[in-house]
Amino acid sequence: MASNFSGVLQLTDLDDFITPSQGCVKPVKIEKKQGASVAKIQIEDDGSYVQVNQDGGKRKLEKAKITLNDCLACSGCITSAESVLITQQSHEEFFKVLRNNKDNATEQKVVVVSVSPQSRASLAAHFNLSSSEAGRRLTTFFKGLGVHHVFDTSFSRTFSLLESQREFVERLQRKEQDSKALPMLTSACPGWICYAEKTHGEFILPYISTTRSPQQMMGSLVKGYFADQQGLSPHQIYHVAVMPCFDKKLEASRSDFYLDKAETREVDCVITSGEVQKMLEEEHLSLNDLEPAALDKMFSSVCGNEFLSHAGSGSGGYLHHVFTYAAKRLFGEEVKELKYKTLRNKDFQEVTLEKDGVVLLSFASTYGFRNIQNLVQKLKRGKMPYHFVEVMACPSGCLNGGGQVKALPGQNPKELLKKVEELYMAEHSQLPEDDTDVAELYETWLHSLGEEKAKELLHTHYHTVEKMINGLTMKW
Numbered sequence: 134m135a136s137n138f139s140g141v142l143q144l145t146d147l148d149d150f151i152t153p154s155q156g157c158v159k160p161v162k163i164e165k166k167q168g169a170s171v172a173k174i175q176i177e178d179d180g181s182y183v184q185v186n187q188d189g190g191k192r193k194l195e196k197a198k199i200t201l202n203d204c205l206a207c208s209g210c211i212t213s214a215e216s217v218l219i220t221q222q223s224h225e226e227f228f229k230v231l232r233n234n235k236d237n238a239t240e241q242k243v244v245v246v247s248v249s250p251q252s253r254a255s256l257a258a259h260f261n262l263s264s265s266e267a268g269r270r271l272t273t274f275f276k277g278l279g280v281h282h283v284f285d286t287s288f289s290r291t292f293s294l295l296e297s298q299r300e301f302v303e304r305l306q307r308k309e310q311d312s313k314a315l316p317m318l319t320s321a322c323p324g325w326i327c328y329a330e331k332t333h334g335e336f337i338l339p340y341i342s343t344t345r346s347p348q349q350m351m352g353s354l355v356k357g358y359f360a361d362q363q364g365l366s367p368h369q370i371y372h373v374a375v376m377p378c379f380d381k382k383l384e385a386s387r388s389d390f391y392l393d394k395a396e397t398r399e400v401d402c403v404i405t406s407g408e409v410q411k412m413l414e415e416e417h418l419s420l421n422d423l424e425p426a427a428l429d430k431m432f433s434s435v436c437g438n439e440f441l442s443h444a445g446s447g448s449g450g451y452l453h454h455v456f457t458y459a460a461k462r463l464f465g466e467e468v469k470e471l472k473y474k475t476l477r478n479k480d481f482q483e484v485t486l487e488k489d490g491v492v493l494l495s496f497a498s499t500y501g502f503r504n505i506q507n508l509v510q511k512l513k514r515g516k517m518p519y520h521f522v523e524v525m526a527c528p529s530g531c532l533n534g535g536g537q538v539k540a541l542p543g544q545n546p547k548e549l550l551k552k553v554e555e556l557y558m559a560e561h562s563q564l565p566e567d568d569t570d571v572a573e574l575y576e577t578w579l580h581s582l583g584e585e586k587a588k589e590l591l592h593t594h595y596h597t598v599e600k601m602i603n604g605l606t607m608k609w
Contacts (some may be wrong), residue, residue: 222382252406269425285433290347313339323384324526333598337345352399367395376532405536442560448530502527
């Protein structure tokens with residue numbers, strides 16, 4: 134099935150850091166019959182599964198159908214077996230919607246694209262532009278294709294940071310009554326969430342932040358507030374997110390982010406930075422050849438023609454903002470600069486706040502599954518020294534996501550990553566609390582909906598593997 138994927142998926146050596154396997158995982162459905170004797174399962178030369186009974190008889194087993202909710206986020210399933218990713222989560226599907234808008238005047242969709250700052254930096258590095266310049270030219274490109282609005286997920290990330298700050302303070306204040314209130318583990322990385330849900334179940338889920346990722350915060354904004362403002366039903370909007378990571382396709386497809394009444398997803402399609410590059414190639418265009426356009430300012434963090442970002446890591450700056458907020462709010466300490474201590478490797482760092490020899494806050498950033506597995510084992514042994522951990526599946530974080538634009542022939546991947554980081558960090562940052570547009574939405578939109586509805590739009594839930602498999606016995 135791999136040949137049915139877009140060219141970028143075929144060309145990309147996708148590795149989401151859980152398993153090195155690139156082969157398709159083939160689960161089987163085993164129907165248990167009362168009184169049946171024990172049988173063995175063997176794999177035939179053609180890859181099919183056969184049940185061998187004690188008397189030597191054989192029966193070919195039916196393959197179980199795996200939905201995205203069942204996916205373990207292993208590389209094989211994502212790269213070669215999930216037809217949903219081909220039909221609903223690809224740039225071909227995006228083009229199909231745009232063509233239908235042009236050909237069918239009676240079934241028009243309002244097309245919205247939200248671009249992540251990590252993707253913008255990756256494309257900027259590829260075309261030797263600044264991140265803001267790349268964003269303005271991407272706006273020209275998408276609107277030239279028929280897109281109506283181009284937003285920036287730094288705006289929705291402000292909501293994620295504000296909610297993470299508040300959630301951490303609330304957890305810290307109830308830690309004496311709730312043994313699983315801390316450490317708080319970030320939830321913006323879907324690869325990490327899939328791993329936690331499928332391999333550690335009920336044990337680890339209470340520790341994970343319920344705050345939505347920036348992608349899904351934007352989903353709430355676009356299919357909620359924006360739809361109301363435009364006088365549209367959520368179903369009339371087609372929302373595309375440009376992300377640095379293939380696993381974001383899985384996140385958008387979770388049932389938690391499906392609007393039952395409107396019968397639509399909050400994010401209809403996710404395409405990667407590399408797929409945007411592929412789209413440009415298919416249109417015989419380069420960002421360098423396009424004139425920059427004015428930026429949409431409704432859901433974009435901008436100052437004039439420049440994008441604004443957040444301080445801290447290239448994965449969203451969760452540790453930075455939660456740490457500085459908690460230090461000031463809880464202990465009256467104004468932290469001007471965070472001092473990171475590198476532990477096992479550059480992807481495992483910690484930050485502490487001490488006063489009179491007493492550790493008040495202990496935070497860490499943990500990237501890549503090698504470090505994540507060590508983190509989980511510490512948690513299980515009761516030896517977790519941290520109050521908060523920024524967790525990301527990709528080594529070096531989101532800027533090094535599997536969906537980013539790849540190095541050119543002869544180009545050193547490490548040098549490319551360094552360039553992407555420099556372009557990302559060059560954007561001016563602002564405190565989440567200082568974003569007046571976000572503050573206004575809290576007042577005019579979220580408060581008017583009521584506390585429970587607002588929480589539903591800004592937070593989410595997680596599920597154990599037992600709930601997600603729906604009774605089927607799976608062989609992985």
